[in-house]
Amino acid sequence: MLDTYLLQLSVLFAIALTAIYVYFKAAFSYWQKRGVPSLKPKPPFGDLGDAIFRGKSVRQAVTILYKEFDGQKFGGIYNFASPTLLLRDPEIMKVVLVQDFDKFHSRGMLVNEERDPLQGHLVTLSGSKWKNLRVKLTPTFTSGKMKMMFGTLVDCGRELQLCLEPLAHKGETVEVKDVLARYSTDIIASCAFGIQCNCLKNPDADFRKWGRKILEPTLMRRLARIVQFAFPSLALRLRLETPPDDISNYFINMVKNTVEYRETNGVKRNDFMDLMIQLKNKTLEVPEGEDSALGNLDIDDMKTNAPFEITMNVIAAQAFVFFLAGFETSSTTMTFCLYELALNPDIQERLRAEIDTVLQKHEGNITYESVFEMKYLEKVVDETLRKYPPAIVLTRQCAKTTKLRGTDVTVEKGTKVLIPVLALHHDPKYYPDPERFDPERFSEEEKKKRPKFSYLPFGEGPRICIGMRFGLMQTKVGLISILSKYEVQCSEKTSVPLEFDSRALVLAPTGGMWLKFVKRCAK
Numbered sequence: 232m233l234d235t236y237l238l239q240l241s242v243l244f245a246i247a248l249t250a251i252y253v254y255f256k257a258a259f260s261y262w263q264k265r266g267v268p269s270l271k272p273k274p275p276f277g278d279l280g281d282a283i284f285r286g287k288s289v290r291q292a293v294t295i296l297y298k299e300f301d302g303q304k305f306g307g308i309y310n311f312a313s314p315t316l317l318l319r320d321p322e323i324m325k326v327v328l329v330q331d332f333d334k335f336h337s338r339g340m341l342v343n344e345e346r347d348p349l350q351g352h353l354v355t356l357s358g359s360k361w362k363n364l365r366v367k368l369t370p371t372f373t374s375g376k377m378k379m380m381f382g383t384l385v386d387c388g389r390e391l392q393l394c395l396e397p398l399a400h401k402g403e404t405v406e407v408k409d410v411l412a413r414y415s416t417d418i419i420a421s422c423a424f425g426i427q428c429n430c431l432k433n434p435d436a437d438f439r440k441w442g443r444k445i446l447e448p449t450l451m452r453r454l455a456r457i458v459q460f461a462f463p464s465l466a467l468r469l470r471l472e473t474p475p476d477d478i479s480n481y482f483i484n485m486v487k488n489t490v491e492y493r494e495t496n497g498v499k500r501n502d503f504m505d506l507m508i509q510l511k512n513k514t515l516e517v518p519e520g521e522d523s524a525l526g527n528l529d530i531d532d533m534k535t536n537a538p539f540e541i542t543m544n545v546i547a548a549q550a551f552v553f554f555l556a557g558f559e560t561s562s563t564t565m566t567f568c569l570y571e572l573a574l575n576p577d578i579q580e581r582l583r584a585e586i587d588t589v590l591q592k593h594e595g596n597i598t599y600e601s602v603f604e605m606k607y608l609e610k611v612v613d614e615t616l617r618k619y620p621p622a623i624v625l626t627r628q629c630a631k632t633t634k635l636r637g638t639d640v641t642v643e644k645g646t647k648v649l650i651p652v653l654a655l656h657h658d659p660k661y662y663p664d665p666e667r668f669d670p671e672r673f674s675e676e677e678k679k680k681r682p683k684f685s686y687l688p689f690g691e692g693p694r695i696c697i698g699m700r701f702g703l704m705q706t707k708v709g710l711i712s713i714l715s716k717y718e719v720q721c722s723e724k725t726s727v728p729l730e731f732d733s734r735a736l737v738l739a740p741t742g743g744m745w746l747k748f749v750k751r752c753a754k
């Protein structure tokens with residue numbers, strides 16, 4: 232009796248193993264059948280297993296895989312069993328991001344905005360819902376609006392100088408990433424929500440607490456991101472990417488209170504919230520052709536083509552994503568820039584000399600125009616974003632089966648396409664000696680030598696970062712504020728070389744960034 236039972240069990244086990252083997256063998260032949268170079272995937276993780284077991288994130292895994300396809304224009308990888316196309320050639324990146332955008336307009340993120348209202352924002356949406364919102368939100372970041380918000384940036388820059396003063400005086404080593412996150416949180420809270428949150432003065436202010444909580448790099452978040460990348464439908468069902476209820480309630484209530492207060496008291500501030508209120512009340516008409524990159528865009532997506540109402544929840548979701556996308560990206564850019572300046576005192580000196588000269592011309596004030604006069608600063612920031620792009624991989628999903636221009640490959644609907652920005656920015660083919668921090672790579676002559684799509688810190692095409700100008704401006708004002716008053720130096724606590732935190736959403740140093748500030752003598 233027992234023998235028969237064991238025999239049956241063994242047969243079942245053998246059948247299950249054979250079925251799994253046959254399934255993965257068939258799945259892993261997908262790219263080979265299409266003539267796309269591939270590697271040696273192993274069940275069940277496909278090509279991601281090695282990196283995941285070595286404690287890397289999915290995005291870091293993609294960076295490693297880029298090197299494996301050296302000499303190829305693209306490679307076919309397996310995200311578990313699911314075929315994913317990894318691009319290496321800037322010309323093909325241009326096809327996906329710009330020329331055939333109508334087939335690659337989605338990031339492949341699944342959300343249920345009815346159930347999780349804060350998730351229905353510009354980063355996650357696709358199709359005509361995304362297009363509709365993007366057209367409406369584009370006027371938030373025009374140069375006219377940027378000029379209006381500039382005063383807030385300068386005020387926050389002054390607070391930043393004051394915040395560093397006692398730390399410099401005591402000669403303390405500072406965890407600079409947190410200080411800079413407080414600076415950019417103050418800016419975004421004021422410009423997007425119209426709220427003075429004073430995080431620089433009070434590190435435990437509400438806004439900063441929530442910012443820390445949402446982006447806290449935990450092991451659970453890392454696992455959630457792996458599931459989200461590999462099995463988006465499962466992640467959606469399990470609500471893995473949904474912000475916890477306390478965060479959702481805080482943001483939704485805050486936006487509701489702000490909107491109601493402004494409407495009741497007739498408050499006008501010419502900021503993001505104002506624009507959203509006008510869109511909600513239909514007192515602002517945004518012509519369809521407002522953004523030339525979007526006006527004629529034909530997205531084949533009838534299902535979501537219904538008129539898109541701007542409700543209180545839609546406002547809250549956009550404010551939430553501006554907050555999320557706005558503070559961490561800019562503060563890590565400033566963080567990495569200060570790190571490189573501490574390691575390269577000659578570059579720091581040259582930059583400071585430029586800042587001093589330009590500010591003198593503007594009577595010691597940081598003005599909107601003065602920032603554009605600082606050409607070396609621009610190169611330093613560009614080089615920082617080359618070496619440390621906060622978003623290390625761009626993702627698109629094919630919405631309609633298409634033959635990829637300039638290749639023989641047909642990309643099927645539903646296939647994910649990855650653009651490994653960090654790896655591209657470190658490819659010696661475009662950036663010789665890529666670990667060297669060299670702002671001169673961004674001189675006009677050097678830029679002309681490279682293909683345009685070999686530099687993608689803000690993405691490209693109609694889905695390029697909507698806050699690019701704003702992010703660059705707050706990064707530059709922060710750096711000018713610091714460098715005009717302080718010298719930045721490494722200390723014994725500074726990690727050289729840096730390690731990157733595999734649990735973080737954007738590129739971030741493990742254990743924070745520890746630097747020393749020395750006050751400059753008054754001239």
Ligand code: HEM
Pocket residue numbers: 353354365552553554556557558560561564620621622625626687688689690691692693694695696697698699701702703706
């Ligand atoms: C140095 C600062 C920043 C960097 C490096 C950065 C980078 C990026 C990147 C790489 C993307 C994806 C683009 C693509 O898929 O092609 C993106 C999208 C986005 N960013 Fe930024 N960003 C920065 C600052 C900001 C700021 C300040 C805001 C808002 C206030 C913002 C809001 C957004 C939004 C809403 C999207 C989604 C756009 C869409 O899908 O239409 N970002 N950003």
